[in-house]
Every structure is written in structure tokens, then in C-alpha cells.
Amino acid sequence: MPIYIYWGEDDYAIERAVVTLRDRILDPLWTSFNYTSFPPEQSDAAIAALNQVMTPAFGAGGRLVWLMNTTLCQNCPENVLAELGRTLQVIPENSFLLLTSRNKPDERLKSTKLFKQLATEFREFPLIPPWKTELLVQAVNQAAQTVGVRLTPQSAAVLAEAVGNDTRLLYNEIEKLRLYAIEQNRPIEVDTITRLVRNTNQNSLQLAAAIRVGDTGKALTILADLINAAEPELRIVATLVGQFRTWLWVKLMVESGERNPGAIAQAAEVANPKRIYFLQQEVQSISLRQLISCLPLLLELEVSLKQGRAELSILQTKVIELCQVCRRN
Template sequence: MVFDLWKQIKAKKFTPIFLLYGAESFLINETKQLLISNVLSEAEMDFNLSSYDLEETAIDLALEDAETLPFMGEKRLIFLHNPVFLTSEKTKEKVEHNLAKLESYIKEPSPFTIIVFIANYEKLDERKKLTKELKRSASILEAKKLNEGELKAWIKERAAANDVEIDDQAAEYMLTLAGTNLFLLTSEIDKLALYCGAGKRIDMNIVERLVSRSLEQNIFTLVDKIIHRKIDEALRIFYDLLKQNEEPIKILAIITGQFRLIYQVKELARKGYGQQQIAGYLKVHPFRVKLAAGQAQLFGEKELTYIMKLLAEADYQMKTSSMKKELLIEMFLFRLKDPI
């Protein structure tokens, strides 16, 4: 778990080799910054911090740097980006790497250097000997998308780092409002902590008043109003989005995407798929699947098919007719009042 590795770094318990891999770039960047601030002082950074792109530079040069004594400090910190030799992804080889030398280094790393492999790849090639050696020797962060429980833990940890607490309900509501993007969540938590002040508690009311709604969240709320046939409230949200200069074609696309997700979740659940399986199959975050599953229960299949037909017609007319785009969405919302 990412928090365990971060605690290790903050306690200045460093291994000579770190391996950060995965598609969640925020976690990798946070870990990278944490290493810099805990390994080196500001004065040492100019002399003992290096970064190499292994798509452009041979590993030999980086290893020579690793074996050079640090200047004016105890540790040298070296970041190795794009270690193409750890993945099965097809890349155009620009340089030749002396992997035998790297294997030898992993077995006997320099005691005064910390090497950090940064691999923004979904997966590593576990069949490769080098990958196995690294996984045995390195401190590892698998930067994958966090599940709902991990996201809530993330919110609580980030709040604690800002010397505030957050209620369980408030943490879940923040996810509903701000979504699952860690960059946005971190920004929102930091903002709430600044508002509350050290030692205070973030509750539902504070989240409701201060957390910014993403466009997707506003659309999610709009869809929720549609589901409960609160068309007047749905129209108010739509007009607010127009005042924020959101394009009608973009609004329609996100509405369509949300209803398509509801339809797919309902159909896959009917076939016996669990929410985690559905998330993997549709390649969306499990938290979005959970929310869509709740909405799907309020629709019959015939009703959902009808709504998808209306959305397809609105999309076609928006792209081919001269009718005002705003009017097409209004017409879609009004037609939902008709019995199906």
C-alpha cells in the first residue's frame, strides 16, 4: 500500500533501489517529491540529484553516476525514467543498455546512492529476469487506480497530513462530488483544511458548501434529477452549465455517456457480473460503477432503451440540423415527461 511506503520514506528508512510503476501518475509524482525532500537538503540538490531518460540515455552512464561519491552530502538520488527493458510494450530502441551491468549493480548497489526506477507502464514484464531481480531487491510502489476503500483512506491520510480530520460520510460525499481523480481530490482536501484550520474536523456541511463540482459531477446530478423525474430541477442545472460556458454538445455527450454506463451496468448485472468485474470489463472506476448500479435499479430496460433512443436522436440533430443546440437538450428533457 502506498501509505506504508510513504511512512517508510518519511522515517528516512531508505533502500538503495526503489521501483515506482503503474498508470496512476499522481502517486508516482508524490512519491518522487517525497523522496527528494527526505533524502536531500535544498543545498544538496544541485550536486546530488540526477535524472535520466532511459529511452535516450544508456543505463551505463546512470550507473557510473550511481557509483560516484556524493558531493557535500551523504546520499546521491538518481531517477531513471522510462526503463523500457522492464516492459513488454513495443518501443523503438534508441540506445543499447548493458543489462548485465545493471543486474550486477542490483545485487551489489552503491551504499551511498538511491536509484529510483520510474516506469509509467500499466504492467511490467514479469517473465524477465531483470524484473524479478528488481522486485526482489527494491522498495516497490505499484501506482494503480485506487479502489473506493483506498480512496477514502487517501482522503483521510491527506486530511491528517494537513492536521485536520474528516468524517467517514464527508469523505464519501467528497468522492461523489469531486470524483476519483487524485489531483482534484488533493486540491479539494487542501482547500478544506485551509478553511477549517489545524485541529478542526471536516463534516458534510463543509464539503457541501466548499467542494467544487466537476462538469461530470454536475451532469451526474442532472442525470439523477432526470431519473427521479425532477425535470424542472434538471433544467436549472442545465442552464447553470450554460452560464458557465459549457458547450451543449459536450453536455449531451456526457449525459449520453452516463446513461450508456447505467444501461451497460444494468445489463451486465442481469447476466450475473459483480461490480468489480463490470468495472474491469468496462474499464471504468469501481466507484462509478457503484453509483451507476444504484441509478440502474430505478429504470426498467424498456425505459432505458427509450432514453438512449432520444439521446441518439438529439445527438444526430445536433450534428446535422441548424436547430439551436441548447433547444435540442431542452426538448430531450421535456420529452422525458411523456409516459413511456
């Protein structure tokens, strides 16, 4: 069935996938006739899109109908569900229906079940958690291969640290590197990454590291850099929670007598057991009690932000409290 469902928080990755699909389906000379997008603000978008996708394509190429940021997989009215049931299985072979959404489809809905049954592609575009460094490096290498940039393993790691899980920034920086190295026939080294890639904005993992050692001044400076770089507050907290949770599990397993890196990695949900050695070094100077005490503070911070309290002041307050906890003997 010519139906595509793209969803997830990585807006830029979805945009790239949509462009790829559009270029594959449409003939450039007939795009204005065969390409229609329906914004979520349009009240009858779903019904109008289904009617449009049933129209045969004009001229060469196919027809693409895009329901942008739709909620059909979260909340589908009965009349729309009935229309989906009548239409989806009889879409012309050369017409394609695309649905995109930031929100996860509700697996319990009849509309979601119908789309999963009939869709050619039902694909998630998640943001990589900032603390999953192996996946971030992998994403950097994939993007570099796509754009045609050669990186050394060290430069890929530095670039991953600089851009985090911001896919749009990643491709912008790699495109910059491609233009710089267009006449060079060798991989881009770390010093080039350092000079060219914007890394003035500290990342949330560096904030977690500063908190872990109780360096209040550095932690507040990194926090200010993150806020100035428009890093979402809840994303900062999510990174802190993930990192402190990982440290807690590693410390708990080590103090319980576990020495097998594979077992520790499995308990801490760390993909690469080789990373356990470095995590063990990081938690040597902090006690299990301190790590346990940090988690309620992080939970309070998350709840406060979701309740709409002043972001900067509550973040600064909790960062100071976390540093005080980690600095205790």
C-alpha cells in the first residue's frame, strides 16, 4: 500500500525523509499538480487528504498527499475512521499518502492498527538520548557518509560531543566541513573540528560532570551557556536524570561486588560494556548515598518545570543543591 507514517521528535530527520520521499515520487515538471500538503490547522484536513489521494496523478510521476503533524494516530473521529476504512485499501497505485507527527501513535486506536496493517513504511524518528555517546558517534559517522565527509574516529567523537543530538546542527556543521575539505583528500582531523565547529555551547553531559564533582561555579556557567543556546530545559533535565541513573547503577553494582563489565552494562542499560571502565572511574569519588540523594532533587526539578515555574531560577537553585549534595564527604 502506498502509505507512509513518519513520527518522532527528530523534526529535521523527518524533514529529510519527507524530501527524499517527495523527490522519489514526484516528477519535477508536474510537482505543482501532484503535490499537496494539509496543515494541522485545517479542520477538514483528513477528509480532504483522502479525497485528494484518490485523484489519479497528472502527467509523469506520482501524486503525494501529505498530512502534516496529524493526530489521526492519537485521536481519530468515527467519521474519519470510517473514511479511512473505505479509502486506504483502494488508493491508486501511483498515489501516495504521507502522515507525519511528533507524537507516538496510540497502539490501542483502531486507526493506528489500520495504518500499521496497511502502511508501506511505519517509521519512528527518535532523538538519541544525549548520554548515549556511542549512538551519537554512530549518527555522526552516518551523516558524514551521507554528505561525503571523511572523519577520523577521534574527530567523529569530538563532533558528536559538540552537536549532541541536534540533527539539524549536525548536518549544518558537516556541510561546513565538506566545503572546507573539498580540495583535501584526507580525513578531517580533530584540530579542524575544534576550529570550525561551534562548540561554545556546553552540553548537558558536561553539566552532569560538573555537578558530580560539586563544582558549583562551573556548573552554573555551563547551565547559562545551555540556556543561552536555547537548549530546552526539560531536555537538560532528561540528560541529567539519565546520566545520574547510569552512575547510580554502576556504583550499586560495583559496591555489591559485581566485577563483570557485561553484567554491569546490562543493569545500567549501557550499550557498550567497554564504557563501564570509564564510568567506574567517574563514580569513584562519589558515594552511593550521594547519588541516591540526587535523584529526588532531579525529580523535583522536572515536576517544577512541568508545572510552569520560572525555568532559569529553579534550574539554578537545583543545580546548586545538587552540587552541595555531591560535595559532601
